[in-house]
Structure formats: structure tokens, C-alpha cells
Amino acid sequence: MxxxxxxxxxxxxxxxxxxxxxxxxxxxxxxxxxxxxxxxxQAYVFNTSTSSLEVGFVGAAQSISAPVRAxxxxxxxxxxxxxxxxxxxxxxxxxxxxxxxxVSGSGAGTTMMVQSKVxxxxxxxxxxxxxxxxxxxxxxxHRLPPSDVDGQLAFSVSVNELSPVNAARVEQIVIGLLxxxxxxxxxxxYGQLVAAxxxxxxxxxxxxxxxxxxxxxxxxLGKITGIGLVALVQVxxxxxxxxxxxxxxxxVSIPTLGIDVVISGVVWFVLGYxxxxxxxAAAGSMVSRQEDVASVALPVTLMLVAGWIxxxxxxxxxxxxxxxxxxxxxxxxxxxxxxVRIAAGLAPFWQVAISVVLVIATIYIxxxxxxxIYRNSVLRIGGRVKLSDAxxxxxxxxxxx
Amino acid sequence: xxxxxxxxxxxxxxxxxxDLSFDVRPGEIFGFVGANGAGKTTTMRVVLGVLxxxxxxxxxxxxxxxxxxxxxxxxxxxxxxxxxxxxxxxQLEYFARLHGVVRKAAHAASIALLExxxxxxxxKSQLQSLSHGNQQRVQLAAALVFSPDLLVLDxxxxxxxxxxxxxxxxxxxxxxxxxxPVVLSSHQLDIVERVCDRVGIINxxxxxxxxxxxxxxxxxxxxxxxxxxxxxxGWYDGVPGVTLVEQDGSRWLLQLADDAGEQAVLQKALxxxxxxxxxxxxxxxxxxxxxxxxxxxxxx
Numbered sequence: 001m002x003x004x005x006x007x008x009x010x011x012x013x014x015x016x017x018x019x020x021x022x023x024x025x026x027x028x029x030x031x032x033x034x035x036x037x038x039x040x041x042q043a044y045v046f047n048t049s050t051s052s053l054e055v056g057f058v059g060a061a062q063s064i065s066a067p068v069r070a071x072x073x074x075x076x077x078x079x080x081x082x083x084x085x086x087x088x089x090x091x092x093x094x095x096x097x098x099x100x101x102x103v104s105g106s107g108a109g110t111t112m113m114v115q116s117k118v119x120x121x122x123x124x125x126x127x128x129x130x131x132x133x134x135x136x137x138x139x140x141x142h143r144l145p146p147s148d149v150d151g152q153l154a155f156s157v158s159v160n161e162l163s164p165v166n167a168a169r170v171e172q173i174v175i176g177l178l179x180x181x182x183x184x185x186x187x188x189x190y191g192q193l194v195a196a197x198x199x200x201x202x203x204x205x206x207x208x209x210x211x212x213x214x215x216x217x218x219x220x221l222g223k224i225t226g227i228g229l230v231a232l233v234q235v236x237x238x239x240x241x242x243x244x245x246x247x248x249x250x251x252v253s254i255p256t257l258g259i260d261v262v263i264s265g266v267v268w269f270v271l272g273y274x275x276x277x278x279x280x281a282a283a284g285s286m287v288s289r290q291e292d293v294a295s296v297a298l299p300v301t302l303m304l305v306a307g308w309i310x311x312x313x314x315x316x317x318x319x320x321x322x323x324x325x326x327x328x329x330x331x332x333x334x335x336x337x338x339x340v341r342i343a344a345g346l347a348p349f350w351q352v353a354i355s356v357v358l359v360i361a362t363i364y365i366x367x368x369x370x371x372x373i374y375r376n377s378v379l380r381i382g383g384r385v386k387l388s389d390a391x392x393x394x395x396x397x398x399x400x401x
Numbered sequence: 402x403x404x405x406x407x408x409x410x411x412x413x414x415x416x417x418x419x420d421l422s423f424d425v426r427p428g429e430i431f432g433f434v435g436a437n438g439a440g441k442t443t444t445m446r447v448v449l450g451v452l453x454x455x456x457x458x459x460x461x462x463x464x465x466x467x468x469x470x471x472x473x474x475x476x477x478x479x480x481x482x483x484x485x486x487x488x489x490x491x492q493l494e495y496f497a498r499l500h501g502v503v504r505k506a507a508h509a510a511s512i513a514l515l516e517x518x519x520x521x522x523x524x525k526s527q528l529q530s531l532s533h534g535n536q537q538r539v540q541l542a543a544a545l546v547f548s549p550d551l552l553v554l555d556x557x558x559x560x561x562x563x564x565x566x567x568x569x570x571x572x573x574x575x576x577x578x579x580x581x582p583v584v585l586s587s588h589q590l591d592i593v594e595r596v597c598d599r600v601g602i603i604n605x606x607x608x609x610x611x612x613x614x615x616x617x618x619x620x621x622x623x624x625x626x627x628x629x630x631x632x633x634x635g636w637y638d639g640v641p642g643v644t645l646v647e648q649d650g651s652r653w654l655l656q657l658a659d660d661a662g663e664q665a666v667l668q669k670a671l672x673x674x675x676x677x678x679x680x681x682x683x684x685x686x687x688x689x690x691x692x693x694x695x696x697x698x699x700x701x
Contacts, residue, residue, distance in 0.1 A: 001501035009498045205482030212449040212476045
């Protein structure tokens with residue numbers, strides 16, 4: 001029986017027993033509901049900017065309704081024009097809330113009546129249109145063709161940004177951080193589950209029968225693979241629901257979330273999870289009781305936290321900085337920093353390739369080291385195994401098995 | 402055939418195994434007895450490859466045992482271990498699959514074993530809901546489910562009631578009769594005496610005695626029970642090399658020196674009246690074990 005088949009049998013057991021647990025089903029369902037609810041809330045309750053404004057025009061003001069609507073559309077505001085013949089009827093509608101604003105009068109005497117708060121865009125547009133009208137009348141009166149004046153004014157001040165803020169770039173960085181954040185949280189949670197799973201087999205003593213049948217590294221990789229697949233299913237479910245809802249409610253434009261970002265997210269998830277799961281498995285093998293999992297996993301978790309802090313404080317503010325580039329090449333930090341650079345469009349392919357190769361090399365080294373710690377520790381039941389013993393550097397000490 | 406050849410294993414300053422050798426033949430149940438800490442579990446772990454010996458070798462069918470051969474060993478470790486929350490059937494199927502049995506065959510073998518062990522109605526139960534004795538049976542089933550070539554069982558009878566012991570020994574006998582070597586360790590010497598074809602006594606990592614139960618008990622002093630109601634105290638004095646061990650009414654337990662003839666004792670007894678009993682007293686394995694443990698055969 002080859003290693004692959006063995007690892008598959010072990011991983012299948014891990015996957016099947018974990019995916020059917022009540023904990024998994026409930027936490028996944030709750031997360032999906034929470035995220036879905038949040039998106040729907042954003043779309044339909046808080047976000048009123050997408051709805052249109054009902055604006056009434058009474059008497060002479062009706063002549064500016066068309067240009068107001070046209071100019072407001074340029075600012076992304078939709079205006080439904082409602083003509084009124086009586087100001088009193090319009091006022092009644094404003095008071096009852098069916099009308100957002102009522103415009104009356106003309107020229108300098110133009111008035112806008114609102115319930116309590118004026119829509120700033122509407123106010124700006126209205127001022128602009130009315131002033132334009134007044135200016136045109138004034139120019140015509142002094143025999144200057146308004147179109148000539150318009151020609152003179154058809155320019156805008158050119159702005160020279162020394163360090164421009166690219167709005168699209170900001171959105172990309174946010175998306176990069178989201179990807180990195182999901183990877184970070186998943187690696188912390190599922191990495192600790194790997195450590196707990198290793199300890200479970202130690203405290204159940206089942207590990208002795210298993211090790212009489214399979215190699216330690218096969219057992220370790222099988223467990224990591226099975227738990228990783230559970231993590232992948234959960235992340236895909238949650239992210240899938242979030243993306244479908246967000247795009248259906250037009251909260252996020254999917255084009256900014258490029259396919260390259262999604263693919264790199266999955267690749268970094270697989271690589272990052274493997275790397276950290278190996279560390280967590282080695283850490284877990286060194287103790288025998290579930291109470292000890294937190295303390296022994298702490299150094300590994302701290303590495304992940306450090307990476308995430310660097311992503312937030314170094315990579316996100318300036319994804320193009322040399323510091324960000326340097327950190328993104330450190331294998332233990334790459335999985336949470338590279339996605340930010342990639343999403344910002346600032347990671348050349350060759351750099352991504354190099355960091356992937358470095359992480360894969362690290363995984364190979366960790367398979368050897370973590371496998372060694374695992375093999376030397378996993379049969380020692382009792383206290384915490386010293387790292388030097390776990391690495392097999394000292395041969396003293398009787399295994400307390 | 403399984404041969405252990407000159408195994409030595411140290412844990413720091415403690416020598417757990419010292420030049421330990423024995424063999425287990427096909428179709429034979431070999432009982433491995435010794436005090437706590439004598440090295441039984443260490444020996445079994447070395448056979449399974451869970452521990453590595455410092456020197457010496459484990460030979461299987463004439464050549465040093467390989468990992469592939471070790472995977473064919475059915476093993477019950479001293480520390481029992483199964484997944485508490487898995488169902489009995491899923492557990493057995495998993496162990497079968499780990500040994501390369503394909504899915505369908507794994508299911509069939511698991512069902513068949515559960516029926517044989519009287520656990521068919523508990524197949525879908527979580528292991529932790531079973532009684533201790535039934536969990537032990539599942540542990541045995543996990544060791545048998547892939548049709549192993551050899552059985553290594555560390556304390557298989559621990560915590561079992563007499564009925565469960567009988568069920569377990571029936572299964573082990575059947576496995577041995579199928580031509581498999583079976584090695585087991587136990588503290589329950591009465592069971593070992595009854596079940597095992599050969600016995601090895603280990604002390605401080607050394608094999609101090611081994612052989613069939615009959616061979617081992619032959620090693621005891623030559624003693625006879627003689628029931629002669631007509632005899633009086635000291636009736637045996639005339640026979641050379643005879644000393645009294647114990648007297649129980651008209652029954653006398655006499656110890657004979659090596660060169661003393663038991664026929665001379667019998668003839669003497671017959672002259673004193675009818676002899677109702679004349680029987681060789683063989684020490685129980687328990688007695689022999691105590692003698693060995695306290696005896697001079699052991700060097701530190």
C-alpha cells in the first residue's frame with residue numbers, strides 16, 4: 001500500500017468525522033447567516049444613496065427641472081421630477097414624507113423646501129443650475145453670447161498629485177487585506193485544531209496502534225490534509241455565499257475582485273495552511289493533555305499574529321514599499337502579505353513565483369523537522385517533551401509510555 | 402516463525418532489555434509473563450517497531466522484519482486506544498482500510514468479526530457507549546480485522562470477566578490453529594497456564610525461564626502426595642533422600658532427592674496399609690513464577 005493511498009485513508013477519516021460534527025455544521029451555518037444578514041442589511045437598510053430622490057417643482061421652477069435632473073445624474077443621484085401646480089399641495093407632500101424636496105420660484109428667489117435635512121448633492125446642483133440661468137440672462141442682456149463665455153471657461157485646473165491616492169487601488173488593498181484576513185483566521189483556527197487532533201490521538205493512546213501500521217509522517221500529513229479539506233469547504237462555503245450576495249446586491253463590483261486574486265487566495269491558503277499546520281502538529285505532539293494545547297501552540301500562533309500585524313501596519317498603508325516586499329519574501333509571513341501585494345497589483349509574477357518556491361521549500365524542511373519532532377514525541381505520554389529530546393538531539397530520558 | 406535475537410534496550414541508566422532471545426512458532430500461543438517493569442511491553446513495542454532496540458534483531462520468517470511485515474501484525478497495545486466517538490463498525494473498517502483492505506471487503510470483514518465476537522448488535526454504537534469488556538472485544542477485533550499474519554497482544558485478558566476470557570481464548574486458539582504465531586503477555590498466570598503452549602518468564606529484561614508449561618513445572622522439586630491412612634509419623638524415614646514437606650491428616654507431601662526412587666517410597670507405603678493416593682505434585686505456574694522472581698536465577 002503506497003503512502004498516497006494511506007494518507008488518503010487517514011485524511012478521509014479526519015474529513016468525514018469532522019464535517020459531520022454538530023459543531024462544524026452549526027458554526028458554518030451561523031457564519032453564513034451572519035455574513036449574509038450583514039450584507040443584506042448593508043444593501044437594504046443603511047445604504048440609502050442608491051435610492052432615488054423625489055423632487056417637486058412648482059410654477060416657474062418647473063423650467064429648471066430637466067437640467068437639475070441631468071446634472072444630478074452626473075453626480076450619481078437619481079431624481080424623479082414631480083411637477084406641482086400648487087405650492088400648498090407640494091408642502092403637504094414634503095411634510096408627509098412622500099416628497100424629498102419642493103423647488104419653487106426662479107432666479108435669486110429660488111427656494112427649496114425640505115423636511116429637516118437637505119441633500120447636499122441636490123443643493124449643489126440646484127445652486128449651479130439657477131446661477132447658470134441667472135448668468136446666461138445677464139450675459140445676454142450685455143450682448144455677450146453665453147456660448148462664447150462657456151468656451152472661455154471650458155477648462156479645469158490641472159492637479160499635480162505628488163503621491164496620488166488611487167481610489168481603485170484602495171479598494172484593491174481592502175480586498176487584499178480581506179483575503180489575507182480570511183487566510184489568517186482560518187490558519188489560526190484550523191492550525192489549533194490540528195494541534196488538538198494530535199493531542200487527542202495521544203491522550204486516547206490510539207497513536208500506538210496507528211504507528212505500528214503507518215509512518216509518523218504519513219499519519220501527520222493525513223491528519224493535516226483531512227482537517228485542511230474541512231477548512232477549505234468552510235471557507236469556500238462562507239466566501240461563496242458572501243460573494244454571491246454582495247454581487248447580487250451590487251455592494252461590491254466583482255471585476256475589482258480579479259480572478260487572479262481569487263486563485264492566488266486559494267494557492268496561498270493551501271501553502272500557508274500546510275506550513276502552519278506542520279508547525280502546529282509538531283507543537284501538539286509535544287504534550288499529552290488538551291489543557292496544554294494553548295501554551296504549546298502559542299509560539300506558532302504568535303508567528304501568525306506577527307504576520308497579520310505586518311500586513312495591517314506595513315503592507316496595507318504602502319503595498320509598494322521596499323519593507324513590504326522584504327516581508328512578503330519571508331516564508332512564514334508570505335501567506336498573509338503576498339495577497340495584499342497581489343490584490344494591489346504591485347507584485348510582479350516572478351516575485352510571487354520566488355516566494356511560492358520559498359514557501360514550498362520551507363514546507364519540505366518542515367515536513368522533515370516536524371516529522372522528527374512528531375516521531376520522537378508522539379509516544380511519550382505524560383509531561384511536556386523537551387524540544388531537544390523531540391528533535392532527537394539528546395538520547396537520554398526514558399519515554400514515559 | 403518470529404524470532405527475537407539478543408535484544409538490548411536502554412532508557413538512560415535503566416537497562417530495559419538485556420540480551421533477550423526467544424521465538425514463537427506458527428500455530429503456537431506463546432505466553433510472556435513477568436513482573437511489572439520486567440520488559441514485556443518494551444519487548445512488544447520493539448517487535449512492532451514502535452521502539453527501536455539498541456542492539457539485537459527481530460527475525461520474521463528467516464530475515465530481519467520489514468515495515469511491510471510489521472504492518473501484517475495484529476497488535477493490542479498495553480494502553481488500549483480506539484476513537485471513543487467513532488462507531489464500532491466505522492472504527493473496524495478504518496483499521497482494515499489502513500492495512501490496505503478495499504472498502505467492500507473491509508465492511509464484510511468487520512461485520513463477520515463483530516458477529517464472531519457477539520457484538521453485531523452494537524455495530525452502529527459509539528465505542529464510548531460500550532462496556533469495558535465490549536470495548537476490549539472491539540480492540541481485539543481491530544487487531545484481527547485485516548487477517549494478520551501474527552498476533553502480538555499486550556495483556557489481552559486485563560479487566561475481563563471469566564466468560565469474556567473464555568471468548569477471547571477461543572478466538573486466539575482459532576487464530577493459532579490457523580497457523581499464526583500468537584504472543585501474549587499476562588499477569589493472570591492461571592490463564593496463561595491454561596491457554597499457552599509455551600511460556601517465557603522475563604525478569605529485569607532477561608528471559609529467566611522458557612518452555613512448555615510441562616517443561617517448566619518439571620523444573621520444580623520432585624514431590625509426591627501419598628495418602629496412607631495406616632502410616633504413622635516418620636514412616637518414610639527408612640527411604641534415603643526423602644524429607645517431609647507437609648502433612649494433611651493421612652496425606653503426606655514428600656520431597657525426594659534427585660537420586661531417590663519414588664518406587665521405593667511407594668513400596669514402603671504399601672507395607673503400612675492400603676495407599677489411596679500416590680500423585681506427583683507439580684507446582685502451579687504461579688508458584689514457579691514466585692520461585693523464579695525470588696530465586697537466584699536472576700542477576701541484576
